[in-house]
Amino acid sequence: MVKKVLVTGGAGFIGSHVCKALAKRGHEPVVYDNLSTGHRDLVRYGRLIEGDVGDGERLQAMLRNERIDAVIHLAGLCYPADSMRAPLAYYQQNVRNSLVLCDAMAAAGVGTLVFSSSCSVYGHASEAVDEQATLSPMSPYARSKMLVEQMLSDIAVEQDWTAVSLRYFNAAGADPDGELGEWHEPEPHLIPRVLMAATGTLAELVVHGTDYPTADGTCVRDYCHVTDLAVAHVLALERVQTRGALSIFNLGNERGFSVLEIIQAVETELGLTVPVRLAGRRPGDPASVSASSRKARDELGWSPQYASLTDIIRTAHRSLAARPNRTSS
């Protein structure tokens, strides 16, 4: 059944791709975003309503007036290292605002929610971690995601909601059609930073930590193409029938790459050298994280289409070239 879906954070990197995936399946996305880190230019699918998730009254009126069937909640602050310096902002933006959203949904009678969680809830999770693993968040950001999941599992029972938490591993790449991209400013994510250093937009790539217990001493992450992540949201809306519980799924490619392996892959793909500076560890960074996504494959029928590092690097490179100035938002 076609759904009208409110996408909080739909003007951001992952949210814009989610809106495209929804539209391609015939659903109607409505973007709700305060454009704090998002871009008006990334809203290509669905209408943009400018607003803040912290504004419960506005949200509630909008959910009713727009006759929203379901909410995909991506809006929030996103960076573990940043959260070590600003925990209050992270708990306000991620935990408090999620509670405000749930309250508005309950009041407006909207009972379907897909939440953007993160592999950071696991902390250090070296080999193909599954959803049953013990949670060991290492930063206020990661704890904020864990707290929202705990909150949602209680609220889902009491409100009889269909609630889904998608634990993304590292989102990367960009829309293969070249319409959407990753346009963070400043850019914190590794693959675009390596590309920027290779092409001279960044003076050098700082590698944070070379003494981790990994094969080459640098951090290992499981990179998942943003288009594959986006499709998983649509599958979650269409296929999860369970009510009165929070269903949790990992989304990753089940293979980790170290920072040095990413640098090497970018150098090979572009035929350029990445200027590198080795530095100490950053607080809040686990050594190694990779996913088991078996549950998403089995229960959602999720099957990543852009799993190769080459696809991820090529699409990310193209999106970097199309990146607008911040003034465009």
Ligand SMILES: NC(=O)c1ccc[n+]([C@@H]2O[C@H](COP(=O)([O-])OP(=O)(O)OC[C@H]3O[C@@H](n4cnc5c(N)ncnc54)[C@H](O)[C@@H]3O)[C@@H](O)[C@H]2O)c1
């Ligand atoms: N990028 C990743 O690798 C990754 C990994 C795991 C989880 N996540 C989660 O996915 C979500 C989206 O991440 P992203 O990389 O697309 O980030 P992003 O910064 O590109 O997008 C976030 C969007 O939310 C909007 N926003 C922020 N606070 C808001 C508020 N109070 N009200 C309304 N809009 C608000 C921003 O303007 C932006 O458009 C986040 O919840 C993040 O924690 C991201």
